[in-house]
Amino acid sequence: MDFQIAMLLGQDGITNGAIYALLALALVLVFAVTRVIFIPQGEFVSYGALTLVMIQAGAIPATVWLLLGAGLLAAALDVRLALRAGQPGRLVRLLGWYVAYPLALVALLYTLPVKDFPMAAQILFALAVVVPMGPLMYRLIYQPIAAAPVLVLLIVSVAVHVAMVGLGLLFFGAEGSRTPPFSEARFEMGPVMVSGQTIWVVVSSLVLIVALYQFFERTLYGKALRATAINRVGARLMGISPALAGRLTFFLAALIGALSGVLIAPITTIYYDTGFLIGLKGFVAAIVGGLASYPMAAAGALLVGLLEAFSSFWASAHKEVIVFTLIIPVLLWRSLRGRHVEEEE
Amino acid sequence: MKPMFSPRLILGVFLAVLAVAPLVLSPFYVTLLNYIGLYALVALGLVLLTGVGGLTSFGQAAFVGLGAYTTAVLTTATELPGWLAWAGGSPWLALVVGLVFTAVVALVLGSLTLRLSGHYLPLGTIAWGISLYFLFGTLDTLGGHTGLTGVPPITVFGFELDRGEELFYLIWLFLLSAVFTTQNLLDSREGRAIRALKGGMVMAEAMGVNTARSRMIIFVIAALHACASGWLYAHLQRFVNPTPFGLHIGIEYLFMAVVGGAGQVWGALVGAGVITIAKQWLQDVLPRIFGQSGNFEVIFFGLMMVIVLQRARDGLWPLLARLVPVRATRRELDAAAEALPRKPLPAKGEVILEAKEVTRRFGGLVANNNMSLSVRAGEILALIGPNGAGKSTMFNQISGVDTPTSGEVLFLGRAVAGRDSREIARMGMSRTFQHVKLLPTMTVLENVAIGAHLRGDKGVLSSAWRLDRNQEARLLNEAARQIERVGLAEHMFDAAGSLALGQQRILEIARALAADPCLLLLDEPAAGLRFKEKQALAELLRKLRGEGIGILLVEHDMDFVMGLVNRVVVMEFGEKIAEGLPEDVQRNPAVLEAYLGGVE
Structure with missing residues (x-):
């Protein structure tokens, strides 16, 4: 391996690492606030990327029907609750978000020539379709069992993942796709060529991380989420609704997932099930941080990205084996920091 | 009254139906039953692991793969390395090798991950589930993604089981023995320890159960069941490739256990049956509905799991069991059984527990300061004090749950500090808990x-x-x-x-x-008791004292304490403020001030 190849691999590793870092942050966030181990995080990556592909191909993205269906289901549940609670005033807002919004999206996608829009607008459309699935998913699937043990929530997460992969195959087919890069620019940095897309990925990730940091430090909602993460009961007693915290968290997780998908779609071919492996690598990173520390998770993500890039050079057949086996020494290290026998939730 | 059936009758009918099934059913259904049996064997391991033990594994399919590949390699390889040559060619030897190999792998993986808290283990199993799957696909000796062909049939007493209907009996023999041995195991000393893993680990450790060992036991048993299933699978299919050992199948196994009823031995069979039949049917119907081919049944399985876990977390078995009225069998006690041997009790009056100048600091807070007390065989000592006096901390130092910052606790002349609750239990100290x-x-x-x-x-x-x-x-x-x-x-x-x-x-x-025990530590035993019950309890404790057991009591209830105990130690702000006979302590001004407030 010469210097040039090393630099190339390093560039690859950092690009992927940036994506894993984003996903790891989302996973840590979701776990801290809701105790859900969010296995379907990766599906939002695929859904985001492939929805964009369909929009660019001039088709109506099938995901919008899923959004509408889930919206109708949630509306049915919540309208009943609202009526039973004698709060008909809430109906307008409920129906607006759950039903009118997806319908409006469908109408816009049908009438506007989205195919010929600039890429930024297409991306906005893709996000508008995929991201609201996050809070809807929380409402329909996790909220009814929010108090269940972590283990049950985990099994549910795996079930959701499995269902979403199946739906993904139905929506997008088995073929993989790529999107055109955000920019064709190439920069010469010393001896290495850096592609515009790499810079897009790294810069967007950094911007998103800083924005999240600001959100958690400066805004009331951000602080509410942090409070929930630290002490669920205490936050609830202070008037922070766990359901709201859950939906907000899932909104952020879906946003991060879909955006990650959009960012890497020009670099890697995305299949309906690609997201899972990407998401799992985010998990390996999050576990490095003990599912609790954001900076450690980010560092773990870079480690995973670089390890993956270099092992694809030295032992490409065993790339995945190496990355996922990394978790074992990490777990070992965590278990050696031993503890007493404790009760689990 | 509904007619009640004896469990034996129902089991007998079930076995009879099974025995006849391959003679009357078409090969298609026999094959289906074969697969149900194979899957149920794996799901049964998960019932033990997840439903009973509270541990979750998504990686069982990888253990199935270990069993299948071991036998495939050993029975098809033309050249085995010298040290393995003895195991070549025979499926039965390959089963033994596979089980040993799987046990070793499970021990290694288990020792790496089992000590971690709940959610790391399943995440770890996802990771090694994927790793092993990719490894099956990339190793040349395992035939890569095409796999290995030409696996010979199993022979029993020279008879080749090369047809599905013949292997049927072997598969179900394996499954039923696994079901019965698991049932037996759960109804035993080890089984009670295993059943305590979910929600009772601290208690079990205090009773001398090695919970880490119990966790490892069920992890290895589940892996061995999976391995045996893989062995049968390889000889049923007569070839192996990596596909059936991937993570998605591992997930399906867990679904089977959960859908069937994760705490129920027979639930594994129900779950495997439901999922296998539903899969068969959906794989047939869905591609026609959607107009394209693909594994769309997973959509339904995923949603089904969500609904089951939202609505009926105990799975289908309890619902089914309600339909068939089975007479409850009550455990018979054998009054003639020989009594267990008892340890000799120390002589009455001998000091059995001695705490010397115990100090426990939590950061700047001194919870126990220079506390000393002793308990003799055949006496009751009460440790009393207002809320927050440090009684519970002291209790923890004595029972070995916590370690003093300085000072020492001697039980029967041996230091308690640094020993775990198991060892202390073994020495003859037994306890109750403040929160039951x-x-x-x-x-x-x-x-x-x-x-x-x-x-x-x-x-x-x-x-x-x-x-x-x-x-x-x-x-x-x-x-x-x-x-x-x-x-x-x-x-x-x-x-x-x-x-x-x-x-x-x-x-x-x-x-x-x-x-x-020779020393009993009781943490507020009278709390929540009615007057009569308190009297009965006091009577019991007196009787135990009479037998020579030493008792240390942490208690709030003064009436209960004063009429019962031999000596009292009073704590306030982490320190001993009085010690002596109940009557003396009651008149002690420091004690009165601590309890009633000072006279201005």
């Missing part, structure tokens, strides 16, 4: 029998094959004796969770007594 720690779904009898864990020694294998019955009868007899002694005999077979709080506290005392 019981296994609510188990009977009073079984709960108390956990206390006698260290007085038995039969392990997993003898339990599984019922070689432990003699000792088991003695253990249960001992438990029953203690239950009668504390006055709970009429509740012997009730679920522990159905007792009133006061009775649950008494149950804890029976459990502690079942360990045959």
